[in-house]
Amino acid sequence: MQQKSELPEGWAECQIKDIVVINYGKGLKKSDRVEGQFDVFGSNGIVGKHNQSLTNGPTVIIGRKGSVGEINLSSEPCWPIDTTYYIDNFYGINRIFLYYLLKTLNLANYDTSTAIPGINRNDIYSQLVPLPPLSEQHRIVSAIEALFARLDATNEKLDRVPGILKKFRQSVLAAACDGRLTEDWRKANPDIESAKELVKSIIHEKETKSEKRKVSLNSDLEESVVQNIPESWFESSLDKISIKITDGTHHSPPNGAEGDFKYITAKNIKNDGIDLKNVTYVSSEVHDEIYSRCNPEYGDLLLIKDGATTGIVTLNNLTEPFSMLSSVALLKFPEEISNKYIMYYMRSPDFQSNVLDKMGGAAITRLTLKKISNMIIALPPLPEQQEIVHRVDALFAFADSIEAKVVAAREKTERLRQSILAKAFSGKLVETEAGIARREGREYEMAEVLLERIKEERGKGGKK
Structure with a gap:
């Protein structure tokens, strides 16, 4: 993360422990679950349903054991099991902003276990993070989600390519094996035995x-x-x-x-x-x-x-x-x-x-x-067998090249995703609240004020 002196105007640097409380998930065996409306979250995502929730509202789930550092977001109350940590009180911070912020921390690097992968809660609490003013958080989230939606649309198209190429290869083989692929070759070579x-x-x-x-x-x-x-x-x-x-x-x-x-x-x-x-x-x-x-x-x-x-x-x-x-x-x-x-x-x-x-x-x-x-x-x-092999090889090589481009495109979308997050949390994705307020000739709430309000609210018992 950036040094405090490098933070955009109006931002503040803090530790995770300054802004949220991280709770331990609670065990819920598969045999004890009753099918219901609430998602049950493990460290790597949804693992089932239950008729009761552990949390009271939108929740950020952090992988504690197994898939260490995986970050999931539930927009509804849910049940995080004992392989997870969870956050369900955001003290006014934009919860989606917090979700994306946690994803940039690479928490898997803090695995402290030698057998089953695991992460200590204090290692998460100690992470230094940049905090923008609340109104800027909202704009950052909107910008991230708009850009991610474009990347998701690209990935949806890329997801269809393997199926298309499979059908293409099957069509090539079908045409090769009934004579359609080399029809022109036979016309040009009528005297073959x-x-x-x-x-x-x-x-x-x-x-x-x-x-x-x-x-x-x-x-x-x-x-x-x-x-x-x-x-x-x-x-x-x-x-x-x-x-x-x-x-x-x-x-x-x-x-x-x-x-x-x-x-x-x-x-x-x-x-x-x-x-x-x-x-x-x-x-x-x-x-x-x-x-x-x-x-x-x-x-x-x-x-x-x-x-x-x-x-x-x-x-x-x-x-x-x-x-x-x-x-x-x-x-x-x-x-x-x-x-x-x-x-x-x-x-x-x-x-x-x-x-x-x-x-x-x-x-x-x-x-x-x-x-x-x-x-x-x-x-x-x-001779026609050899020509067919030559043409099939060429068409399959073409399909292989497209597959390679799809892989490269996927890697590029992931790099872009990381680049978007990096810009978002360095103040370069959207105009800062300080810049907008100055242009409009008004005051704005700095992140330092937000931190003081969070501290005061937590001191009163953390009313949600």
Whole structure:
């Protein structure tokens, strides 16, 4: 806070103890509450309702334990519980002014506890604060709330952006996976070999390398899942265009914080790759047994097939070998297939809806390898797959840049909020009462007089 000599004309410097009484909240267990009209406040805000109030009018609540220094304001009588302090007698001071003033003190810095965070009431009482004349307090509050309302309106708009961007990304994927996104590209490249020929060549190569029965191009193909796909595209089940579809070990092996190889489960699979937070490890012997069947390599697709996050699909971003649990499926494709295109397709709204159908509804969160193998992909020729990936990447990067701007805008609004408060309590937000009185040729009540009146009223017993 400012030194007394630096205070605006007509202001006074005082301690919190000079202007208000800070009371202890009173315990009120959840089991003892009776649903009613009065808000029950904990240290971080409203925690319930009760049919009685502890305070008799508007109240400022200060977090005492837990969320130390959090400041809340109730315009009505309420019940602050025993993790809080409260103020409900303002001795003529504008209560909203006091609320904003307390928010500038950073009371959390005065946490005196080593276990549960807490603040001593005397640390609050001892805080030096600037006090303007009462009429100036009212104008300061009006100015703060007008400016904060503009910031709140901005934040409301920013709050809508993530939802808009989510719909935008879903729309991009939908357009990418039914041909609309690259319609102009196909017109400019009419002589590209169709995807049907691509699938034929993949099947032929698989058959020449395998002793298994031959598979017809159209056998076991489920009914079309994409209406009116481009003529050069072809719908194929995943098993026809893949090299391998498998999953990790079905027996949870010994694993821990130390070991020779990472052990990846569904909790590690995220949209942006493998998250190594809380990863565990297995021994070389365990890894060799798992890896002989399920050998994820850089760039392979990993699909969560079991659990609450079933359907999340990502590209393997780890270059070193690792072991997996059966909750994650491994999908390998030949060079003629863009793994990233398949990933985008599997993230599209229609495919994700198909995943839900395959699970049998929202209550069943499991996919079998057979169901995954039979899932249908609308496949473009390889050059168009690559073009789709290029365009989706560019559009998603655009969306990411907007998200970054939203984050920056939020940070800016918070900085502006703090700047407004700083100006308010240094006398720079509104014209001072002294300046107005001088211009109008009249007297005014200085803050020193207000302090004397508060002292006198408290001496009489603090009549509200």
